[in-house]
Amino acid sequence: MTEVKHGKILIVDDNEDLLKAAKMFLKRYFAQVDIEKNPEAIPGLLNQEDYDVILLDMNFTKDVVSGHEGYMWLERILQIDPSAVVVLITAYGDVQMAVKAIKAGATDFVLKPWENEKLLATLYAAMRLRETRDEVETLKVKNQEINREINHRYSEIIGQSSVMQKIFATIDRVAKTDANVLILGENGTGKELIARAIHKNSVRQNQNFVSVDLGSITETLFESELFGHKKGSFTDAKEDRAGRFELANGGTLFLDEIGNLSMPLQAKLLTVIQNRRVSRVGANKETNIDIRLICATNMPLYEMVKENRFRQDLVYRINTIEIQLPSLRERFEDIPLLANFFLKQYAEKYSKNISKISDSALTRMHKHTWPGNIRELQHAVERAVILSNASVLQPEDFNFNATAPKEENPQLSLDQYNLDEVEKLLIRKVLKKYNGNITQAASELGLTRSSLYRRLEKHGL
Numbered sequence: 001m002t003e004v005k006h007g008k009i010l011i012v013d014d015n016e017d018l019l020k021a022a023k024m025f026l027k028r029y030f031a032q033v034d035i036e037k038n039p040e041a042i043p044g045l046l047n048q049e050d051y052d053v054i055l056l057d058m059n060f061t062k063d064v065v066s067g068h069e070g071y072m073w074l075e076r077i078l079q080i081d082p083s084a085v086v087v088l089i090t091a092y093g094d095v096q097m098a099v100k101a102i103k104a105g106a107t108d109f110v111l112k113p114w115e116n117e118k119l120l121a122t123l124y125a126a127m128r129l130r131e132t133r134d135e136v137e138t139l140k141v142k143n144q145e146i147n148r149e150i151n152h153r154y155s156e157i158i159g160q161s162s163v164m165q166k167i168f169a170t171i172d173r174v175a176k177t178d179a180n181v182l183i184l185g186e187n188g189t190g191k192e193l194i195a196r197a198i199h200k201n202s203v204r205q206n207q208n209f210v211s212v213d214l215g216s217i218t219e220t221l222f223e224s225e226l227f228g229h230k231k232g233s234f235t236d237a238k239e240d241r242a243g244r245f246e247l248a249n250g251g252t253l254f255l256d257e258i259g260n261l262s263m264p265l266q267a268k269l270l271t272v273i274q275n276r277r278v279s280r281v282g283a284n285k286e287t288n289i290d291i292r293l294i295c296a297t298n299m300p301l302y303e304m305v306k307e308n309r310f311r312q313d314l315v316y317r318i319n320t321i322e323i324q325l326p327s328l329r330e331r332f333e334d335i336p337l338l339a340n341f342f343l344k345q346y347a348e349k350y351s352k353n354i355s356k357i358s359d360s361a362l363t364r365m366h367k368h369t370w371p372g373n374i375r376e377l378q379h380a381v382e383r384a385v386i387l388s389n390a391s392v393l394q395p396e397d398f399n400f401n402a403t404a405p406k407e408e409n410p411q412l413s414l415d416q417y418n419l420d421e422v423e424k425l426l427i428r429k430v431l432k433k434y435n436g437n438i439t440q441a442a443s444e445l446g447l448t449r450s451s452l453y454r455r456l457e458k459h460g461l
């Protein structure tokens, strides 16, 4: 079976014999080989074709050997396509000139007269460079798109209550500093939203914001996830991988659910935060890391310190600035604002002509305790928007009854064989056991937090 040829090469040289010979040889290896003896045609050609490698002579005018023309055309090419891969053709003795050209942005050079094998090897290496540059470009664009999408999702922090106003003022003050921030608050109160807002308003805004849910990382994978690993350092380490600390280098690292870390892992984390250096699992070399650290938890960290379940020295490292987010129950006055904000968002998303939430529905919302806080309100509005056919949302569009605990101590009965009902009862029971703590409930149920959220949503809990 013949190998499929790929790659587009352009050769620009004033020597027609050289052009023909090179084309004859190279077209056996590349999908397209174009030749051109007049460099003035380069801009036009680059507009028509996306060449992987351009092989460029350095002198075009008869008896001129200065190489100036080569530099000039190299510069032009890189202006048109900054990621172009240009290999220069130079005569013996011009090596100094070629080195200078590489400094000016050329990828490599070949000496005239060349050996075909050497030319081929140089072009293959140049092609690989082009592919890598293309991949990096694609990844950059993808990364920007993902960030734009996430930033859009986290773009607005709604709240007029005095407690939220104080939080906004704190964000303004701390964002510009590099101080470590600890955000405390129940599930769904907006801890990640605040962390992203701090990053977005900081000098690190154009660098990565890397979020790690420590509650969902297993003890065995902790080091490899956070610090990275070298290929072969353990069975599943199929290739070298950077950890989250390295990925966040220059930017912000958000460690969510820090209260869930076991004592041994707290010690490991403390060492890295203190030294600001990480070494990948299986590697000897350490890398300096420059991160802004934001941590969050819904656990009572200070009580845990008293009970020796959380290291005091670690708390002191992470809590330079502390932000305590209120539960939704503590800022009922923000409910109409938040509910209308979500209404607008979901009416648009699901193309529904719903303009309002009725006063009676808003009054009913004030009576609800919102154990899942803003996330619960957001889901409640989303569900109502999907299910309603009217232009104004009414109390019955919200699943308030289902949300109120129906029985104090839900029991599983042996004659209940409906799997959905059993699942619902079980989730309620476990949630009750952990006072609504999603992370702990999910861990007991053997679920990730997001799959527990999906089930809460499904059962209207």
Ligand SMILES: Nc1ncnc2c1ncn2[C@@H]1O[C@H](COP(=O)(O)OP(=O)(O)OP(=O)(O)O)[C@@H](O)[C@H]1O
Residues within 6 Å of the ligand: 153, 154, 156, 157, 158, 159, 185, 186, 187, 188, 189, 190, 191, 192, 193, 194, 256, 298, 338, 374, 375, 378, 438
């Ligand atoms: N003040 C707010 N304005 C608008 N949306 C908010 C606000 N607070 C939270 N949300 C939304 O509520 C949802 C939950 O917020 P977020 O994930 O930041 O909470 P969290 O406290 O980090 O939750 P968890 O403890 O479960 O990780 C998100 O979709 C977020 O956009």
